[in-house]
Amino acid sequence: MATDSDFIDYIHEQAGLEERLTHKRMFGEYGIYLDGKVVAFACDNSLFLKPTDAARVLLPTVTSGKPYPEAKDYFVLDEYLDDSDLLRRLLQATADAVPMPKPKPKASRRAVQRGAAKAPRKRTDKPAR
Template sequence: MSTSADYAAFVCEQISPYGECRSRKMFGDYMVYLNDKPVLLVCDSTVFVKKLPETDALLAHAPSGIPYEGAKPHYMLDIENRELLDRLMPVLEAITPLPRKKKSTSRS
C-alpha cells in the first residue's frame, strides 16, 4: 500500500515550522525534505526516521519498523507530537547533509 499525496502534504505541513519543506514521490511512497535535506521517509502512510546516534535519545521509546524491503530498521515517528518535533526536527536538519549533485551524463 502506497502513501497518498494528501498524507505526504500533511507531513510537510507538520514540519513546515522548522524550515522549507517539500516531498518527492519515490516508488509509490515519499521522501520528505527539510531545507532541501532528506530527513523523513513516508512509506505506507507511516513516517520513518533513520536510526542515528544523534536521534537515539529523543526516539528511544518510539517503535521501530522497516520502511521497505531490504531497509534497515528505522524509528516510526508520531508526526502529530509537536513537543517531539520541536526537539527532533532541528537535530535532523542540522545533522543531515545536502544531497550531492548528480554529474551530467550528456556529452558535447
Template sequence: MSTRAETVEFLTDQLSALPTIRSRKMFGEYCLYCDDKPVAFVCDDELFVKPTDAGRGYLGDPDEAPAYPGSKLYFRVSGDRWEDREWLTALIDLTAAALPAPRPKKPRK
C-alpha cells in the same frame, strides 16, 4: 498499499516551521527532505525517520522497523505523535542537523 497524498500534506503542514521542508513522490511512496537532505520516508501512511544518534537521544527507545521490504531499520514514528507539531519538528530538525550535506549533483552532458 501506497501512501495517500493527504498524509504527506498533513506531515509537511505539521513541519511548516522548517522553511526547507519538502516532499517528493517515489514509487508510490514519499521522501521528506529538510535542507535538501532526505530525512524520512512515508511508506504505507507511516512515517520512518532516518536513524541518527541525535534522533535516538531525542526518542529514547525508538520503535525501529524497515520502511519497505529489504530496507535498513528506521525510526517508526506513530501517528499519534504526528499531532504534536513542536515535537515532530524538533525530531526532523535534529535529524537533518545530524546528516551530512548532500553531494553536489554532476552536470548533465
C-alpha cells in the same frame, strides 16, 4: 497500500517548517526533505525517520521498522505525529546530523554535443519499394 497525499499534507502541517520541508515521489512512496537533505520516508501512511543519535536522544524508546523490505531499520514516528513540537525537533535534529547530498556531476560539454549531434538513422536494411 500507497501513501495518501493527505498524509503528506498532514506531516507538512504538523511540522510547521513551511517551504523548508519538501517531498518527492520515490519508489512509489515519498521522500521527505528538510533543507535539501533526505530526513525521512513516508510509506504506507507511516513516517520513517532516518536513525541518528540526535533523534535517539529525543526519543529514547522508539519503535524501529523498515519502510520497504530491502531497507535498513528507520525510526517509526506514527505515534508522535500529533506532537508538532517534537516532530519539528526530530526532523531538524536529523537534518543537522546527516550530510548534504553529493552534487550530481554536470554533463560534460562533449557529452552534450554528442547527444545533440545524434540524429535518427534511416533504416538501410530494407530495399525501397
